[in-house]
Amino acid sequence: MLARVLEAAGVSTTSISLVREHTEKVKPPRALWVPFPFGYALGRPDDPALQHRVLRAALDLLAEPAGPVLRDFPDDAEPGDQPGAPPQASGIKLADTAPSDVAMEATQMRRYHEVWVEKNGGRTLLGLSGVPATRFRGVLRFLEEFGGGGEADMAERPAEVPLPNFIRYCADDLKTLYFEGHLAMKPGAGGEEIARWFWGETGAGRLLRRVRDRLDASDDPRWKAAAFGIAR
Amino acid sequence: MPRLDRLPQISRNNLLTFPAQVNETAPFRLPAKPLAACRLAVVTTAGVHVRGDRLFTPGDQTYRVIAADTPTVDIIQSHTSIGFDRVAIMRDINVSFPIDRLRELVARGELGGLGPNHYSFMGAQREVARIESQTGPEAARRLVDEGVDLALITPT
Numbered sequence: 001m002l003a004r005v006l007e008a009a010g011v012s013t014t015s016i017s018l019v020r021e022h023t024e025k026v027k028p029p030r031a032l033w034v035p036f037p038f039g040y041a042l043g044r045p046d047d048p049a050l051q052h053r054v055l056r057a058a059l060d061l062l063a064e065p066a067g068p069v070l071r072d073f074p075d076d077a078e079p080g081d082q083p084g085a086p087p088q089a090s091g092i093k094l095a096d097t098a099p100s101d102v103a104m105e106a107t108q109m110r111r112y113h114e115v116w117v118e119k120n121g122g123r124t125l126l127g128l129s130g131v132p133a134t135r136f137r138g139v140l141r142f143l144e145e146f147g148g149g150g151e152a153d154m155a156e157r158p159a160e161v162p163l164p165n166f167i168r169y170c171a172d173d174l175k176t177l178y179f180e181g182h183l184a185m186k187p188g189a190g191g192e193e194i195a196r197w198f199w200g201e202t203g204a205g206r207l208l209r210r211v212r213d214r215l216d217a218s219d220d221p222r223w224k225a226a227a228f229g230i231a232r
Numbered sequence: 233m234p235r236l237d238r239l240p241q242i243s244r245n246n247l248l249t250f251p252a253q254v255n256e257t258a259p260f261r262l263p264a265k266p267l268a269a270c271r272l273a274v275v276t277t278a279g280v281h282v283r284g285d286r287l288f289t290p291g292d293q294t295y296r297v298i299a300a301d302t303p304t305v306d307i308i309q310s311h312t313s314i315g316f317d318r319v320a321i322m323r324d325i326n327v328s329f330p331i332d333r334l335r336e337l338v339a340r341g342e343l344g345g346l347g348p349n350h351y352s353f354m355g356a357q358r359e360v361a362r363i364e365s366q367t368g369p370e371a372a373r374r375l376v377d378e379g380v381d382l383a384l385i386t387p388t
């Protein structure tokens with residue numbers, strides 16, 4: 001849809017498409033359908049050669065004399081064999097035990113996370129809550145209190161950000177801290193493996209399940225939406 | 233993939249009931265110049281933006297401007313749907329927003345250049361009327377004013 005708007009305004013477009021069924025209906029001017037999972041539009045992270053092949057195939061469509069054009073990217077071996085979507089918390093069995101001291105666990109993860117950031121030239125997705133990793137204990141206390149049914153809030157929450165949205169950002173940052181930290185511990189780990197570890201074996205995963213349950217128990221649709229975004 | 237028949241039931245149903253627009257034809261404008269002379273901008277629905285910029289919320293139909301010279305390390309993503317594997321973009325932002333790859337194409341002379349700004353919208357939108365009537369055309373006008381010939385549209 002966006003491609004059509006831009007094209008009509010005078011900018012030639014080429015799109016990468018993940019859901020062929022939708023692209024067939026919407027009919028952007030030019031689209032390259034790629035056989036990759038959501039989150040992998042250009043093929044695979046840290047694989048510049050594959051990313052360049054996808055990019056080239058998308059740009060090649062600009063030479064087509066007429067449209068709409070919908071072409072399939074030829075590769076369908078890898079990484080298309082990855083699961084189409086990550087496993088969800090409700091489908092992951094809890095381990096018999098998990099660290100009960102989440103603050104201690106998170107401090108350990110923060111060290112791994114520092115390794116990750118260092119290794120990646122400063123790149124991290126952490127930063128939605130606005131609370132730096134060095135002050136993450138405050139975020140944990142806030143989430144613990146909220147998950148336990150208390151009247152929790154944080155001074156760092158901007159006035160224009162509603163409480164459930166802020167909780168979601170804190171939860172997203174907590175996941176990022178653990179997921180990226182896990183990547184530092186085990187560089188080859190995939191999304192499914194990390195999700196199973198996070199939701200099944202960590203104290204933080206249990207904490208977010210409690211936060212989700214409290215949000216979901218509310219009648220307020222904004223709270224329910226935040227619950228749906230944290231875990232399902 | 234994501235081949236619908238290989239997705240979990242909940243994702244498949246979500247996609248099958250997605251209110252995709254149905255069009256019979258498409259606007260089509262041939263680029264006036266060869267690629268090596270064209271200026272390109274990325275328009276993404278990955279919900280990425282400059283660190284510190286206003287975060288996206290689900291259903292947000294506004295856009296963020298990402299200056300083309302923004303260091304890659306300063307770009308984050310507030311589209312955090314648990315319907316996709318975020319580990320890919322944690323490892324490498326180019327998997328959704330191929331900023332380094334495009335800079336390489338320009339350096340190699342295969343692409344003329346990049347526009348001064350890239351544009352980012354939120355993904356997983358079921359309601360897009362405002363993007364279609366207002367924020368999309370606004371971004372398009374900005375691209376035209378910035379002398380951009382081509383837009384590469386990437387999802388997440």
